Amino acid sequence: MMIRPTTDQDVDVFVETLHAAFGRFPETPADDGGGVWWSALEMDRGLLAVAADGRPVGTAGAYSFELTLPGGMVVPAAGVTAVGVMPSHRRQGVLRAMMRHQLGELRARGDFLSVLLASEAPIYRRFGYGPATYTGRLTVPRHQAALVLPRAGGTADGSATGSDSGCVEVLRRTECVGILEEVYDRYRRAQPGALSRPHRWWALGAGQPPVSPAPRYVAVHRDADGVPDGYASYSLGESGTLTVDETIATDDSVFTALARFVLGHDLVTQVVFRHVPPEHPLRWQFVDFRAGQASNHTDWLWVRLLDVPRALTARGWFTDGELVLDVDDPFLGEHGRYVLTVRDNKAHCVPTDRDPDLSLDVSDLGSIYLGGTTPSTLVRAGRIRDHRPGAAALADRLFHAGRPPHCLHWF
């Protein structure tokens, strides 16, 4: 078996091999190549595993994304995708070989972070990835949908949750792709854990609704000056269930206005909000606290650090402190001990031979990196070892993200 890079000429064999790995048949692409998720594949970043008899048996790809870190820093991140091995060639080390090859290539390009969505949770931890953001669904029966009025004076940061001076307009997805792209881009730059959606994704309709051209109505919110600052893409099913694919808002009051809009839609028995972050304020905005029924809570973005000091110094930090981290990377056969020093919101991270405060696997460092899981949770789970009293509590304060990370981009 050998692994080789792909080019644009390989797109058919790549897509067919990948679909066979998933046991599916590819849909027929539109004449312009748009409307199917794989039209945005970056074939110059793909890998094909080829058996000794010349048959393709495995695929892996990577997208060139940007990831927003705690503190609002926007950095490049490889979005690992299209991973599949033919059913006839499974559990023979094909994926392991592709992962080794890919991680080497990512490092050679200068990437210091890679991310992915896992089809099954047991697959990727062995390769150094840890679950880092979470998402879920909120189902709201229409008769319980009343929202509380905001307390006069607004929120501490000056945003007036619920007091909306803007308006909502209903458009078809086809009419407003440019608006969606622009609003999503503003939103993702301020949201830790969010990924960019490169222009060609929107242009080609590559992804899930509302990126894909599936028929959708979109409630577009505009501010008092008429500038779009949020949207909710939705569809109404026969049973009276209104499903919101995603609610994108550049601030909380816009989210509330969009929620109020879909919850007030006629001929609806319940509203399902997909992709709501676990700690989202929406649940607290119902008069009836049990109105928002949470389900489908799941991991979303998995993060892998390819260069620990670079990754740690790239994100924003909010509390001063110093920690010695002993980091194991068994897949790459590496081990490093680093002193992380945060002063005035900036981190320095250099190798050290001091005694460690915490010992952890690189996959667990990926899980705490964006602030979506606290180090003390992983200490309590037995995944991270703390070597002195107070080390986990200090790590909790240091790794805190300010705003919880969330990602809803599917790739």
Ligand SMILES: CC(C)(COP(=O)(O)OP(=O)(O)OC[C@H]1O[C@@H](n2cnc3c(N)ncnc32)[C@H](O)[C@@H]1OP(=O)(O)O)[C@@H](O)C(=O)NCCC(=O)NCCS
């Ligand atoms: C997941 C998949 C790519 C694994 O490929 P593979 O070539 O069989 O994996 P490998 O033989 O290299 O396995 C490497 C290790 O991962 C483990 N592993 C692989 N897939 C696993 C799974 N689905 N669940 C649990 N463990 C898995 C193997 O047991 C092996 O463990 P070991 O190192 O302890 O021996 C393949 O089963 C597949 O294509 N599945 C369907 C499509 C899919 O889910 N793709 C992933 C998209 S995110």
